[in-house]
Amino acid sequence: MTLPLLTPIKHQWIKSFTKKSDQIKELIERYHSPINVHHMAPFEENYKEFSDVFNQYDLAHKIYFARKANKSIAFVKEAKRLDFGVDTASFKELSQCLEVGIPSENIALTAAVKEERLVRLAIENKVPIVIDNLDECALVQQVAEQLNKKVKVGIRIGGFLYEGKPLYSRFGFPPNEVVRMISENLGSRGKFNHLEFSGFHFHLNGYSPSQRAEAIIQTLTCVDELKSLNIPTQFIDIGGGFLINYLEDENQWNHFHEQLRKAIKGEREEVTFRNDSLGYQLIDGNLYGDAKVYPYYNDKPRAKFLKEILIYQDEYGTPVHSLLKNHNIEVRIEPGRSLLDQTGITCARVAFRKIDIAGNLLIGLEMNRTQMFSSSLDFLLDPIVLHQSSDSASEHVSGYLVGAYCLEQELILKRKIAFKQKPQIGDIVCFVNTAGYMMHFYESEAHLFDLAKNLVAVSNLDEFIVKPDEE
Structure with missing residues (x-):
């Protein structure tokens, strides 16, 4: 039986660069396998693309690149x-931004854990800090x-109600506690009198x-309550998590999942190693749940996802973009993956081929799995093989x-x-x-x-000039 294909979208630079097999081979020989090319x-x-959406609705906005993504x-x-x-999440991320010369007003510090030296560096350089809890308030104070x-x-807020249940x-x-926390603790009247409230920040898991x-909408209710106490709100930062679309063909995506389900139930040969279910559960011959993978094909990537948020209507039929504009709120976002869409490829050299005891062809690459790894249970795109x-x-x-x-x-x-030609030792496999x-998110140095x-x-007519990132 044939294996399902998952053809990736390729930016023009990727199409052009992956035709330069001799150059890629030379780069791997110089820097060793694997290489990440941006x-x-x-x-x-x-x-x-993101900025154009905000401009379409005449919204004050600021876009922060989530540095943790790369x-x-x-x-x-x-x-x-x-x-x-x-958007920075560590001492080194923040210090590098300052060394590069990013203005302090263009930096956000949102680290999940903020040690004293990180807080000190931010305050010394007038970098705004997003605060998650009272202990952080005390440290910053x-x-x-x-x-x-x-x-x-900025004050981080979480636990919003959705369809009657807290997220x-x-x-x-919590939204029902944050106004009191701010009004009683921040500013000249509170115990954290060196902290000046500027706005709210949240980041939701998932892709809704x-x-x-x-x-x-619920954050704007908090904005109104603070306004009644003469505490203004400058911004609402809605974080990241904007979808991107990796694949050319929705039919291929649906077909893969159909064939995966058949394989798990024993209705066809395996399409994953040792028939890995990728998150589905087979109980008494029936499949339950979903594959725990990123939605590699979707029809609302990047700016379309943002637009879906802004055109959503409250219970009175008012779209979110109008609510934000009426409140004179600056909208901030922190895209990571979606700003990096199509900006990089990973290339590795084939080291060996062998047949395992189950009869599977194994193709060994000079890289390890942490060098192309995320929370998704698999990276569901077909690689490009550059044959010698x-x-x-x-x-x-x-x-x-x-x-x-x-x-x-x-x-x-x-x-x-599925390979149209058996990879040979020295061939290059490129992941788009x-x-x-x-x-980088899970990359380790084991062994x-x-x-x-x-x-x-850097594109130079029909050629590419390639330099180390640090230059």
Whole structure:
């Protein structure tokens, strides 16, 4: 039986660059496998796409790149060039932004855990801080007192009601408590008198535009309550989590899930390693649940997702964008993956081929699974194989891509891949659209393996100039 295909969308620079097999091979020989190659053109395109939506509704706005999604400093430099913001979540992320010269008003500090030196660095450089809990309030107050400075803070809010039930989040103050917390504790009248309230911040798990819209509506209720106490709100930051679409064809996506379900039930040969269910549960011959994977195909990516939030209507039929404008609120967002859409690829060299005891073809790559890994149970895109030579006589084969860690479950992809030509030692396998969270978020140095080299490609007519990220 044939294996389902999942053809990735490829930006023009990716199409062009992956034709440069000799250049990619030379880069791998120089920096060792694997390499991460980035290109800045889609980054600017994605930023402008978000900004255009805000401009369409005449909304004051600020866009922050969620730095945690990719470690390459080239994106920070590009954000500076384009004059938009960067959301930071660690001491090093913040210090790098300051070293690059990002203005303090274009930096947000949202770290989940804020140690004293991080808070001190932010206050010394007038970087606004998003606060999650009372202990953070106390820490920021303590450092601000020592420095004799006032600090602009955003207050994180979580636990919004949706369809009558609270949306769980471990972050933030509950909406029904946050107004009292701010009015009694912040500003000149409170015990945290060095903290100046500027706005609200939230970040919702999952990918529901309506949940985000409802969260905005409920946050605006808090804005109104604070206004009645003469406490103004400048902004509402709705975080990130904007979908992107990885795949060309919805039919391929649906067909894959259909074939996966058949394989789990034993109705066809496996399409994943050892018939991994990717999250489905088979109980007494029946399948339950869903695949625990990112929605790699979807019809509301990036700006369309944002627009869905803004056109959502409250119970009186007023769209969210009108509510925000009527309240004179600056809307802030922190996209990571969606700003990085189409900005990066990961390339690795084929090290070996073998047949395992179950008869599966295993293709070993000079990389490990943490170098292309996320919370999704698999990265469901077909890779591109750059063959050293074309072998028209080679038969089509299928197999699994495995990595360098000494683990039975060391799979680069769990999905069984169909190859038009059997990969040879020295061939290059390229994974498309990996810049957002796939490259760095879980990357480790077990076995003392080097981290993947981060490179930046610049288009020069029909050629590419490729340099290390740090240059």
